[in-house]
Amino acid sequence: MMKITSRNLNVFYEDFHALINVNLDIREHAITAFIGSSGCGKTTLLRCFNRMNDLIDGAKVHGEVRLDGKNIYPDGGDLLALRRKVGMVFQRPNPFPLSIFDNCIYGPRVHGTKERKKLEVISEHALSAVLLWEELKDRLDRPALELTGEQQQRLCIARLLAVNAEVLLMDEPCSTLDPIATQKIEELLVKLKKDYTIVIVTHNMQQAARISDSTGFFLMGEMVEFGTTKKLFRSPKHKRTQDYLEGRFG
Amino acid sequence: MNKFIETIIEKSIILIAFSTVAVLFLIAFFIFKEGIPFLAQYGLPGFLTGSTWLPGEDKFGILPMIIGSIYVTLGALIVGVPLGVGSAIFLVEFANKRIRNIIKPAIELLAGIPSVVYGFIGIMVLAPWVRINFGGSGLSILTASIVLGIMILPTIISITMDSLTALPSVYKEGSIALGATTWQTVIMVLLPGAKSGILAGIILGMGRAIGETMAVIMITGNAIRIPTSLYDSVRTMTSNIALEMGYALGIHRSALFANAVVLFGFIMILNTIAILIINKRSK
Numbered sequence: 336m337m338k339i340t341s342r343n344l345n346v347f348y349e350d351f352h353a354l355i356n357v358n359l360d361i362r363e364h365a366i367t368a369f370i371g372s373s374g375c376g377k378t379t380l381l382r383c384f385n386r387m388n389d390l391i392d393g394a395k396v397h398g399e400v401r402l403d404g405k406n407i408y409p410d411g412g413d414l415l416a417l418r419r420k421v422g423m424v425f426q427r428p429n430p431f432p433l434s435i436f437d438n439c440i441y442g443p444r445v446h447g448t449k450e451r452k453k454l455e456v457i458s459e460h461a462l463s464a465v466l467l468w469e470e471l472k473d474r475l476d477r478p479a480l481e482l483t484g485e486q487q488q489r490l491c492i493a494r495l496l497a498v499n500a501e502v503l504l505m506d507e508p509c510s511t512l513d514p515i516a517t518q519k520i521e522e523l524l525v526k527l528k529k530d531y532t533i534v535i536v537t538h539n540m541q542q543a544a545r546i547s548d549s550t551g552f553f554l555m556g557e558m559v560e561f562g563t564t565k566k567l568f569r570s571p572k573h574k575r576t577q578d579y580l581e582g583r584f585g
Numbered sequence: 586m587n588k589f590i591e592t593i594i595e596k597s598i599i600l601i602a603f604s605t606v607a608v609l610f611l612i613a614f615f616i617f618k619e620g621i622p623f624l625a626q627y628g629l630p631g632f633l634t635g636s637t638w639l640p641g642e643d644k645f646g647i648l649p650m651i652i653g654s655i656y657v658t659l660g661a662l663i664v665g666v667p668l669g670v671g672s673a674i675f676l677v678e679f680a681n682k683r684i685r686n687i688i689k690p691a692i693e694l695l696a697g698i699p700s701v702v703y704g705f706i707g708i709m710v711l712a713p714w715v716r717i718n719f720g721g722s723g724l725s726i727l728t729a730s731i732v733l734g735i736m737i738l739p740t741i742i743s744i745t746m747d748s749l750t751a752l753p754s755v756y757k758e759g760s761i762a763l764g765a766t767t768w769q770t771v772i773m774v775l776l777p778g779a780k781s782g783i784l785a786g787i788i789l790g791m792g793r794a795i796g797e798t799m800a801v802i803m804i805t806g807n808a809i810r811i812p813t814s815l816y817d818s819v820r821t822m823t824s825n826i827a828l829e830m831g832y833a834l835g836i837h838r839s840a841l842f843a844n845a846v847v848l849f850g851f852i853m854i855l856n857t858i859a860i861l862i863i864n865k866r867s868k
C-alpha cells in the first residue's frame with residue numbers, strides 16, 4: 336500500500352526552483368529515508384507533505400501530492416485535518432514552554448477534547464508508546480524544557496501519537512543528540528513503523544542504511560534515485576548516487 | 586601610543602557610565618534630604634493614612650493622592666493592557682508586512698507626542714464626552730484612565746512585540762504542524778512563552794502611568810478627596826507636587842518633598858519587580 340504519492344512535484348521559493356519534478360511513492364508502515372547534501376531540498380519535500388510550506392511567503396508548490404489516494408492540495412482543503420494525520424518532528428526538539436502533560440495532550444486539546452480523564456488516558460498511551468511513561472509519570476506537571484534532549488525528542492513524537500497521526504515526518508530528528516540517544520530513538524522508530532508510516536531526513540548515511548526500508552537520494556532539487564535501501568546502498572544505479580555514498584562529494 | 590589612547594577612552598567611558606549613576610543618586614539624595622526630616626517629625630503613618638491635606642493648617646495627609654494615583658494607574662492598565670497586548674499579537678502574528686510597516690511607525694509616533702497635547706485632547710474632546718454621557722465635571726478618573734491608557738500603549742506594544750518575536754519560531758511551527766490554528770497557537774503557546782516579557786512591559790507601562798504629570802493635571806480635576814465613583818475628580822501624587830511646589834514654603838515645601846519620597850518608593854518597587862521578572866526570563 337502506498338501512503339503518500341507525489342507526481343511532477345515542483346517547489347519554488349520566489350524564483351528559486353527548489354524541487355524539480357519529484358515523483359515518489361511512499362509505502363505504508365515502512366521507514367522511508369531521504370539523503371543528500373545540504374540544500375538539496377529534503378526539508379522542502381518533507382514540508383510539502385503537511386503543507387507547512389504554506390506558511391512561507393513566496394513559496395509556491397506545483398504538481399500533485401496524494402495521501403491515501405486523495406489530493407492534499409485541493410482548493411480550500413482542510414489543512415488542520417491534514418496536519419493531524421501527517422505529523423512532523425523537527426531537527427531541534429521543540430517542546431512548548433509548558434508542562435510535560437500539556438505538551439503531550441496539546442493536539443487533542445486544540446482539537447476539542449476537554450475532559451481531564453480522557454486527556455490523562457491519551458497522555459499515558461502516547462508516553463508509553465515512546466517509552467517515557469515509566470520515567471516521567473510522577474512529574475508530568477514539570478516544565479518540558481527541563482528534560483534531556485532525547486526525552487524532549489521522544490515527547491515531541493508522543494505529541495504526534497496523541498493526535499493519532501498516521502504519518503510521522505522527521506527532519507533530522509537525531510542531529511542534536513549524542514550517539515547513545517540516537518540509537519535509542521532509532522530503536523523507537525523501528526518499533527513504531529508497524530503502526531505508522533515514517534519519513535525521515537538524515538545526513539547520517541549509516542542511519543538511513545540501518546533503519547530505513549526505502550531511500551531516496553537528492554541532489555540540487557532533483558531526486559536522482561529512489562529504491563529499496565538495500566539496493567540503493569549495495570548497487571546504486573546512478574553514478575552520482577555512488578559518488579555520494581562513497582563520500583566523493585557532499 | 587595606541588594603547589595610551591585606548592586607556593583614555595576606556596577610562597572616560599567608565600566615567601560617563603558612572604556619572605549617570607551619580608546623577609540618579611544626587612536626585613535621590615536631594616529628595617530624601619528634604620523629605621526624610623519632615624517624615625521623622627510628622628510621622629510616616631499619619632502622612633500616609635491622613636485624608637486631609639490643608640497646608641495652611643499644617644495638616645498633611647496624602648491618602649487621597651495615593652488613592653488617586655492608584656486608581657488612575659489601574660484605570661490606565663485596564664484600558665491599555667488589552668489594547669496593547671491585542672495590538673501586539675495582531676501585528677506580530679496576523680498582520681502582513683505592509684500593514685505592519687504602516688502601523689508600527691504610527692505607534693512609535695504616539696510615544697513622541699508631548700503629554701501636554703494628550704492633556705489638551707483630553708480636555709477638549711474626552712472630558713465633554715464624559716460630562717454629557719456620565720455626568721460630573723468630565724474631569725475624572727475615567728477620562729484620565731482613557732488618556733493614560735493610550736499614552737502607555739507604545740511601551741506595552743513594543744515590549745510585547747519584542748517578546749513575541751524573540752520566541753523561537755519552532756514553537757509556532759510545532760503548534761501549527763499539530764493542526765492548531767494561529768489563534769490557538771497564540772493563546773496556548775506563544776502567550777505563555779512570552780508571559781514574563783509581557784508582564785515586564787505592563788509594569789514599565791504602569792511606571793509611566795504613575796509618573797505622568799502634565800496630562801494628569803489637565804484632566805483629573807485635581808480635587809483633594811477620596812473618590813467614590815469613576816466620574817469623580819481626583820488628584821494624584823505627581824499633580825500634588827507639581828501644582829503646589831511653585832508657591833510652597835517651609836514645612837509645606839518639605840511635605841511635598843516627602844510626597845516625592847513616597848512616589849520614588851512606588852516607582853522603585855515597580856522597576857525592581859520588572860527587572861526581577863526580566864532576569865528570571867533570561868535565566
Ligand SMILES: Nc1ncnc2c1ncn2[C@@H]1O[C@H](COP(=O)(O)OP(=O)(O)OP(=O)(O)O)[C@@H](O)[C@H]1O
Nearest residue numbers: 348351353371372373374375376377378379380391
Ligand atoms: N524559506 C526559504 N526561502 C528561500 N529559499 C529557501 C527557503 N527555504 C529553503 N530555501 C532554499 O531551498 C533549497 C533547499 O532547502 P532545504 O531546506 O529544503 O534543503 P535541505 O536539503 O533540507 O538542506 P539541509 O540538509 O541543510 O537541511 C536551499 O537552497 C535553500 O537555500
Ligand SMILES: [Mg+2]
Nearest residue numbers: 377378379506
Ligand atoms: Mg533540512
